[in-house]
Amino acid sequence: MDESKDRPSSYSVAAFRTPDGAPADIVIFTITSTERRAVKKSLPLMELQVLLIERKGWPFEGQWALPGGFSKDTESIYETARRELQEETSIDDVHLAYFNVYSEPGRDPRGWMISHAFFALVNERQLLNRKAADDASDVKLVPVEEALRMRLAFDHNTIVADALERVRHQMLTTTIAKEFLPEKFTISELYQVIRTVVPEFEESNFIRKITATQSRNGIIEEVRDEHGQSVTSNRYSQRAAQLYRFTDYQPRLSIYG
Amino acid sequence: MDESKDRPSSYSVAAFRTPDGAPADIVIFTITSTERRAVKKSLPLMELQVLLIERKGWPFEGQWALPGGFSKDTESIYETARRELQEETSIDDVHLAYFNVYSEPGRDPRGWMISHAFFALVNERQLLNRKAADDASDVKLVPVEEALRMRLAFDHNTIVADALERVRHQMLTTTIAKEFLPEKFTISELYQVIRTVVPEFEESNFIRKITATQSRNGIIEEVRDEHGQSVTSNRYSQRAAQLYRFTDYQPRLSIYG
DNA sequence: ACAATAGTGTCTATGAGACATTATCTC
DNA sequence: GAGATAATGTCTCATAGACACTATTGT
Numbered sequence: 152m153d154e155s156k157d158r159p160s161s162y163s164v165a166a167f168r169t170p171d172g173a174p175a176d177i178v179i180f181t182i183t184s185t186e187r188r189a190v191k192k193s194l195p196l197m198e199l200q201v202l203l204i205e206r207k208g209w210p211f212e213g214q215w216a217l218p219g220g221f222s223k224d225t226e227s228i229y230e231t232a233r234r235e236l237q238e239e240t241s242i243d244d245v246h247l248a249y250f251n252v253y254s255e256p257g258r259d260p261r262g263w264m265i266s267h268a269f270f271a272l273v274n275e276r277q278l279l280n281r282k283a284a285d286d287a288s289d290v291k292l293v294p295v296e297e298a299l300r301m302r303l304a305f306d307h308n309t310i311v312a313d314a315l316e317r318v319r320h321q322m323l324t325t326t327i328a329k330e331f332l333p334e335k336f337t338i339s340e341l342y343q344v345i346r347t348v349v350p351e352f353e354e355s356n357f358i359r360k361i362t363a364t365q366s367r368n369g370i371i372e373e374v375r376d377e378h379g380q381s382v383t384s385n386r387y388s389q390r391a392a393q394l395y396r397f398t399d400y401q402p403r404l405s406i407y408g
Numbered sequence: 409m410d411e412s413k414d415r416p417s418s419y420s421v422a423a424f425r426t427p428d429g430a431p432a433d434i435v436i437f438t439i440t441s442t443e444r445r446a447v448k449k450s451l452p453l454m455e456l457q458v459l460l461i462e463r464k465g466w467p468f469e470g471q472w473a474l475p476g477g478f479s480k481d482t483e484s485i486y487e488t489a490r491r492e493l494q495e496e497t498s499i500d501d502v503h504l505a506y507f508n509v510y511s512e513p514g515r516d517p518r519g520w521m522i523s524h525a526f527f528a529l530v531n532e533r534q535l536l537n538r539k540a541a542d543d544a545s546d547v548k549l550v551p552v553e554e555a556l557r558m559r560l561a562f563d564h565n566t567i568v569a570d571a572l573e574r575v576r577h578q579m580l581t582t583t584i585a586k587e588f589l590p591e592k593f594t595i596s597e598l599y600q601v602i603r604t605v606v607p608e609f610e611e612s613n614f615i616r617k618i619t620a621t622q623s624r625n626g627i628i629e630e631v632r633d634e635h636g637q638s639v640t641s642n643r644y645s646q647r648a649a650q651l652y653r654f655t656d657y658q659p660r661l662s663i664y665g
Numbered sequence: 666a667c668a669a670t671a672g673t674g675t676c677t678a679t680g681a682g683a684c685a686t687t688a689t690c691t692c
Numbered sequence: 693g694a695g696a697t698a699a700t701g702t703c704t705c706a707t708a709g710a711c712a713c714t715a716t717t718g719t
Contacts, residue, residue: 167429167478167480168480168481169426169427169428169429169430170426170427170429170430170479170481170522171426172424172426172427173426173427173430173511173522193696193697194697221424222427222511222522223424223425224425224427224513224520225513226513227511227512227513228509228511228522229511249508249509251506252485252506252509252524254430254479254484254485254486255484256481256482256483256484263481265427265430265479265485265522267509323660323661323662323663323664324581324661324662324663325663326663337697337698338698338699339697339698345664352662352664354664354665354682355682355683355684356681356682356683357664357665358698358699358700359680359681359682359699359700360664360665360680360681360682361664361665362699363679363680363681370663370664383698385689385690385691385697387697388689388690388691388696388697388698389689389690389691389692389695389696389697389698390688390689390690390691390696390697390698390699391689391690391698392697392698392699393698393699401663402663403580404580404581404661404662404663405580405581405609405661406580406581406582406583406627406658406659406661407580407602407609407611407614407617407618407627408611408614408617408618408708450668450669450670451669451670594670594671595671595672596670596671611709612709612710612711613708613709613710613711615671615672616672616673616708616709617707617708617709619672620706620707620708640671642670642716642717642718644669644670645669645670645671645716645717645718646668646669646670646671646716646717646718646719647669647670647671647672647715647716647717647718648671648716648717649670649671649672650671650672665681
């Protein structure tokens with residue numbers, strides 16, 4: 152791409168109107184866990200949340216919006232999203248994926264803005280130690296369903312809805328569930344996470360299927376210590392449960408067989 | 409989005425450098441069929457092709473590139489792609505899907521261009537009656553593998569590779585195979601199309617699996633005439649084969665069960 | 666008869682799905 | 693022992709996968 156030196160002087164960049172900006176907007180998902188009872192051990196209640204920020208100036212002043220910001224000419228859009236994520240939540244190193252572009256004319260009263268939407272999956276623990284720098288009060292986590300009922304700035308309702316659909320789909324077809332889980336987890340935890348994102352997902356014999364080697368073989372594996380002993384946890388139950396971890400195996404899905 | 413009337417006079421759009429353009433580039437895939445022998449009936453040889461155009465001016469003059477063009481401020485990026493597709497190939501009404509953005513600084517010597525990539529799936533028959541308006545010689549179909557070995561303009565090698573990966577994945581997980589098939593088709597035709605796009609796909613008992621109702625139930629259905637009689641075709645074989653059509657059912661895939 | 670593709674019969678091993686039962690540990 | 697979650701036993705039916713075999717029709 153070293154052709155710019157050949158640029159003919161007749162070439163004009165500004166022959167047509169050009170966009171006024173290329174923002175990246177980020178739908179940050181996290182799953183919050185709340186204890187169900189103080190006394191007894193049990194699986195916590197999980198809820199899928201979205202991070203929103205309150206707009207301080209025109210346009211949509213006072214309304215809630217997705218975090219994001221404008222791309223610079225020295226970075227790719229993906230780098231923009233990473234930078235904004237870092238600035239917004241001081242989180243680094245999380246799952247961040249591009250999923251769509253929003254370009255309807257008139258979607259931003261400031262001008263011709265072509266917005267690039269990402270979703271990020273963040274573990275609640277990573278979010279807790281975020282700096283409250285940008286005023287604690289103008290950033291909040293909102294349950295997804297509630298966010299969709301709010302009247303968000305710009306076309307952010309659409310963006311959140313699209314992101315949610317994408318994450319739901321990926322939750323069942325890829326191993327992104329791992330982003331919401333500790334490295335070692337129990338089968339019930341995994342099941343809970345999946346159900347929190349995709350409530351329709353119901354598998355009576357979940358342990359059976361995911362355990363039954365040979366078929367789903369290799370998505371997850373038992374955690375063993377240096378002596379080959381099974382490692383278990385009783386965080387969420389009286390009886391200790393086997394811990395598992397994801398392998399890097401991703402099964403190849405097909406509707407044809 | 410009727411807030412523009414509230415724009416404060418202090419607001420300046422041009423505080424930062426803005427992009428010089430937002431092009432849409434389209435990877436147009438088609439499957440060409442060539443008879444294997446003039447005499448006998450047999451399944452044609454199929455090949456996955458990509459449409460390329462030769463660049464007429466700076467930059468990358470004389471190199472081959474993807475069709476595409478710049479977005480206007482009165483249309484969404486998707487509409488840009490539709491329009492360019494129509495202008496380029498005079499095809500309307502085909503499968504067109506957005507799949508990624510390309511924004512690496514320096515990817516376009518003309519300036520800061522954030523490109524939006526689409527892929528289109530076109531039936532060979534639709535492509536045949538395209539106008540040779542823009543000089544027949546500067547547009548051509550190239551087998552995908554060959555296109556990837558060429559040195560295309562801009563970062564179009566990357567775009568083609570990404571598009572191919574996406575289409576391969578969707579070929580197995582959605583029913584886009586229908587875009588390359590006539591409305592009524594035989595099981596072998598379907599199998600050929602899948603294998604043309606995804607050569608690794610090998611299913612010995614393909615007919616069995618796709619036919620064996622109850623499991624894959626409802627992706628495709630037998631074509632019957634008004635009397636309930638099976639409709640068959642012997643286009644590609646001595647013995648007539650049952651014709652099928654896709655239903656609008658899309659199975660829900662999951663790695664968990 | 667041969668070529669070429671379409672489609673079935675049959676057998677086996679494995680998986681899904683449902684439900685009851687047993688295991689382990691805390692309070 | 694009650695309560696809670698983890699995990700296995702067992703039975704049935706559906707499916708995958710392999711492979712041999714039969715079917716149909718143009719040349």
